[in-house]
Amino acid sequence: MNEKIKLVHGDGGKYTDELIQKIFYKHFNNSILTEGIDSALFPVCKGRMAFTTDSFVVRPLFFSGGNIGKLAICGTINDLAVSGAKPLYLSTGFIIEEGFSIEILDLIVNEMAKQCKASEVKIVTGDTKVVEKGSADGIFINTAGVGIVEEDYEMKKINAGDKIIVSGNIGAHGTTIALERYNIDAKSNIKSDCASVYKIISSLKEYYPFIKIMKDPTRGGLATILNEISNISGLSIKLEEESIPVLREVAGITKMLGMDPMYMACEGRVVLVVKSEVAEDIVNKLRSIEQCEDANIIGTFTSNQECLVYIENYFGGKRILNPLDGEMLPRIC
Amino acid sequence: MNEKIKLVHGDGGKYTDELIQKIFYKHFNNSILTEGIDSALFPVCKGRMAFTTDSFVVRPLFFSGGNIGKLAICGTINDLAVSGAKPLYLSTGFIIEEGFSIEILDLIVNEMAKQCKASEVKIVTGDTKVVEKGSADGIFINTAGVGIVEEDYEMKKINAGDKIIVSGNIGAHGTTIALERYNIDAKSNIKSDCASVYKIISSLKEYYPFIKIMKDPTRGGLATILNEISNISGLSIKLEEESIPVLREVAGITKMLGMDPMYMACEGRVVLVVKSEVAEDIVNKLRSIEQCEDANIIGTFTSNQECLVYIENYFGGKRILNPLDGEMLPRIC
Numbered sequence: 001m002n003e004k005i006k007l008v009h010g011d012g013g014k015y016t017d018e019l020i021q022k023i024f025y026k027h028f029n030n031s032i033l034t035e036g037i038d039s040a041l042f043p044v045c046k047g048r049m050a051f052t053t054d055s056f057v058v059r060p061l062f063f064s065g066g067n068i069g070k071l072a073i074c075g076t077i078n079d080l081a082v083s084g085a086k087p088l089y090l091s092t093g094f095i096i097e098e099g100f101s102i103e104i105l106d107l108i109v110n111e112m113a114k115q116c117k118a119s120e121v122k123i124v125t126g127d128t129k130v131v132e133k134g135s136a137d138g139i140f141i142n143t144a145g146v147g148i149v150e151e152d153y154e155m156k157k158i159n160a161g162d163k164i165i166v167s168g169n170i171g172a173h174g175t176t177i178a179l180e181r182y183n184i185d186a187k188s189n190i191k192s193d194c195a196s197v198y199k200i201i202s203s204l205k206e207y208y209p210f211i212k213i214m215k216d217p218t219r220g221g222l223a224t225i226l227n228e229i230s231n232i233s234g235l236s237i238k239l240e241e242e243s244i245p246v247l248r249e250v251a252g253i254t255k256m257l258g259m260d261p262m263y264m265a266c267e268g269r270v271v272l273v274v275k276s277e278v279a280e281d282i283v284n285k286l287r288s289i290e291q292c293e294d295a296n297i298i299g300t301f302t303s304n305q306e307c308l309v310y311i312e313n314y315f316g317g318k319r320i321l322n323p324l325d326g327e328m329l330p331r332i333c
Numbered sequence: 334m335n336e337k338i339k340l341v342h343g344d345g346g347k348y349t350d351e352l353i354q355k356i357f358y359k360h361f362n363n364s365i366l367t368e369g370i371d372s373a374l375f376p377v378c379k380g381r382m383a384f385t386t387d388s389f390v391v392r393p394l395f396f397s398g399g400n401i402g403k404l405a406i407c408g409t410i411n412d413l414a415v416s417g418a419k420p421l422y423l424s425t426g427f428i429i430e431e432g433f434s435i436e437i438l439d440l441i442v443n444e445m446a447k448q449c450k451a452s453e454v455k456i457v458t459g460d461t462k463v464v465e466k467g468s469a470d471g472i473f474i475n476t477a478g479v480g481i482v483e484e485d486y487e488m489k490k491i492n493a494g495d496k497i498i499v500s501g502n503i504g505a506h507g508t509t510i511a512l513e514r515y516n517i518d519a520k521s522n523i524k525s526d527c528a529s530v531y532k533i534i535s536s537l538k539e540y541y542p543f544i545k546i547m548k549d550p551t552r553g554g555l556a557t558i559l560n561e562i563s564n565i566s567g568l569s570i571k572l573e574e575e576s577i578p579v580l581r582e583v584a585g586i587t588k589m590l591g592m593d594p595m596y597m598a599c600e601g602r603v604v605l606v607v608k609s610e611v612a613e614d615i616v617n618k619l620r621s622i623e624q625c626e627d628a629n630i631i632g633t634f635t636s637n638q639e640c641l642v643y644i645e646n647y648f649g650g651k652r653i654l655n656p657l658d659g660e661m662l663p664r665i666c
Contacts, residue, residue: 010664012552012598013657038548039383039416041482046379050372053424053477054460057468083372091386093475095428127387127475131664135390135470140462142426144386144477149374215371219345265345324346331343331464 003102010096010130023106024126027113032089032124040124042089047151050085052076053144059331061108061138063180065173065191068141069108071267071333073115074196075218076145081198082214082270084153087119092126093142098133105139119196121145150205156212158233160303163279167200167270167286168193169245169294170222174264175253177332184257188249195268195291203289210278215271218333223262223309223321225271226299230307233273239299239321241313262311263324265332273301336435343429343463356439357459360446365422365457373457375422380484383418385409386477392664394441394471396513398506398524401474402441404600404666406448407529408551409478414531415547415603417486420452425459426475431466438472452529454478483538489545491566493636496612500533500603500619501526502578502627503555507597508586510665517590521582528601528624536622543611548604551666556595556642556654558604559632563640566606572632572654574646595644596657598665606634 008015025034032040056072066074073090080087092112096105116123173192178184197216204211213232217225222244230237246261254261268291274282279297286295309321341348358367365373389405399407406423413420425445429438449456506525511517530549537544546565550558555577563570579594587594601624607615612630619628642654 007663008659010552011657011661013557013659013661014655015658016552017656037416037488038412039385039418039478039480041381041383041416041418044377044380044382047377048374049377049479050374051422051424051479052372052458053426053475055426055428055462055475057428057462057464079371083370083374085372085374089384091384091477093386093388093426093477095388095390095473125385129388129390129473129664131390131470134467136473137464137468140428140469140473142386142388142460142475142477144424144426144475146382146384146479147372155370219343219349224346322347323350324344325348326341326346328344328346330340331462 005096005098005100005102005130007098007130007132010128016128019128023109027109028123030122032122040089048149050080050083050147050149052079053142054079055140055142056333057140057331058333060180063192064176066194067108067111069112070115070194072141072143073112074194074267075333076143077119077121077196077198078216080145080147081201082216085147085149087121087145087147087198089122089124090143090145092123094128095136095140096128096130097136097138098130100138119198153208158212158235158273158301160235160301161276162212162273162301163276163297164237164299165272165274165279165283165295166222166245166298167292167295169247170266170269171246171250171254171261171264173267174221174329174332175250178257178259178329179253186253188253190249193266193268197268197270200270200289200292204282204285207278207282210275212273217266217269217271219265220324221263221265224324226309227323229273230309233301234305234307235301236304236306236308237299238302239311241311243296244298245294245296259328262321263328267333338429338431338433338435338463340431340463343461349461352461356442360442361456363455365455373422381482383413383416383480383482385412386475387412388473388475389666390473390664391666393513396525397509399527400441400444402445403448403527405474405476406445407527407600408666409476410452410454410529410531411549413478413480414534415549418480418482420454420478420480420531422455422457423476423478425456427461428469428473429461429463430469430471431463433471452531486541491545491568491606491634493568493634494609495545495606495634496609496630497570497632498605498607498612498616498628499578499631500625500628502580503599503602504579504583504587504594504597506600507554507662507665508583511590511592511662512586519586521586523582526599526601530601530603533603533622533625537615537618540611540615543608545606550599550602550604552598553657554596554598557657559642560656562606563642566634567638567640568634569637569639569641570632571635572644574644576629577631578627578629592661595654596661600666
């Protein structure tokens with residue numbers, strides 16, 4: 001199969017319909033989607049709903065540990081999950097460049113379907129636009145998602161002494177993209193951490209009363225997300241350098257590239273702020289879960305109200321981590 | 334102000350935050366959005382929810398009667414409205430080319446905010462990605478939307494004798510885009526019909542028991558949407574040529590361009606299938622509403638099960654209208 005996307009695939013007529021049937025309905029087969037009406041319809045119960053969106057423009061499209069389709073599903077699932085919601089339904093919006101390979105589209109859509117199945121979410125509505133050759137770079141994917149907020153989770157006021165946990169080692173996604181973007185043959189085994197975090201979060205339900213905030217450290221990495229949390233809390237954050245989990249290969253390669261793993265995007269990690277008395281228990285629980293073997297307590301909120309995020313090393317040296325200021329690596333998701 | 338979008342505006346750090354504050358929060362100011370968490374959270378009641386998405390890649394970005402921002406809001410509102418839902422919350426995903434004018438972005442976002450206000454919907458969550466110069470054509474906008482299905486509307490089985498109504502004259506949007514795309518100076522007053530149809534639809538509530546299906550004839554135009562409805566019904570559709578409302582200027586210009594108004598996108602029209610006994614009443618009701626002065630009954634379902642859509646003219650001649658088969662005009666929305 002060596003077919004290419006043509007402009008007519010985006011005109012809303014016969015060819016659009018053919019693409020929908022042969023690619024999208026084949027993989028995303030569910031009765032809400034295949035109703036084929038202008039909106040997906042589904043029942044809801046009384047409660048609180050979460051709604052989020054993300055566009056994905058990552059380059060390269062395929063990388064070790066994932067591809068743009070996997071990112072597009074996991075990214076939106078993760079934004080719902082860290083808001084305390086159970087992800088239910090997703091939409092997809094494809095913008096495709098004329099001449100794009102239908103075979104590659106099929107691979108991407110297949111991966112999206114696989115991720116949806118694994119996370120028990122459904123793609124229930126979608127749209128495809130085609131633009132002329134040169135008007136887009138291959139394929140861009142938007143996903144939006146809705147979920148229902150689990151009853152017993154809500155954000156809480158952060159106090160001095162509260163602990164910060166990260167659910168796994170950081171920086172692998174951004175480092176993978178950097179290596180593959182620049183064709184660096186580092187003979188490494190690094191792969192993207194791209195994954196749904198919903199199962200991680202739902203395994204912590206018993207601790208919800210002690211969890212104050214959950215975030216996924218994507219663009220801008222751990223340092224940027226900690227600055228955001230610090231601003232929300234009105235307090236400063238002290239991190240312990242040795243406790244931040246970074247794979248040795250990630251540390252080595254980012255050093256070589258002049259990058260900082262603290263600012264490299266993760267796509268399958270969660271940052272949790274928790275009451276100190278349960279921090280150890282939560283880390284132990286996390287370490288028993290796949291993809292969280294390296295979970296650790298990495299820092300503490302201090303009563304300093306300057307909203308600084310700083311790392312203290314073994315010798316007592318301090319380094320302030322500002323929010324990402326300037327370009328690290330574009331198009332990592 | 335002659336500032337340009339830079340790659341750093343998409344990296345999730347300080348500049349992204351600045352763009353969010355200065356452009357998006359300024360215009361889309363509401364408390365759900367500015368909570369700034371990973372998902373928007375809002376209460377829902379028991380019922381049926383509608384969820385839809387659309388990406389917008391229209392060229393030119395600004396045209397007589399609207400711009401890409403107006404289309405992006407109205408398009409998603411309309412998909413919810415024709416599903417019988419009251420539109421409530423929207424998401425936006427911007428993909429912007431490096432070097433795009435921040436002033437133009439501001440104009441687009443301002444128009445989006447204006448449309449949201451007029452339709453009482455809120456943009457509650459969003460995302461912005463920036464790609465390198467040459468990797469996208471200016472700006473692409475995705476919107477997704479959720480709404481609550483009005484209790485007494487549902488799709489119904491279509492029977493022979495049921496009437497087809499269109500809420501206004503057709504083809505003006507597509508014709509406007511064609512004129513402006515190709516810089517044709519036709520000295521016309523044609524402008525896009527781009528508008529929300531929610532008020533039109535909600536003004537017909539008393540007729541919901543008699544309305545069998547509602548659709549908005551966007552890409553592929555009236556002919557394509559009627560073929561879709563014909564396939565759903567399993568019946569054929571006979572249209573009367575003289576009763577299809579087409580502005581004289583639209584008819585003239587499409588003829589000159591070798592295009593057919595039946596296949597030109599509308600962005601503010603509704604096609605309704607109704608029981609014949611209420612068809613006249615609904616048309617009279619519609620004609621009293623702004624943007625529906627040209628509403629008319631344009632055809633009837635026949636018992637023929639070949640699912641043909643055909644026009645009969647004054648002299649008894651027949652012309653079959655197939656679904657759009659081949660490129661009419663790319664990037665009209």
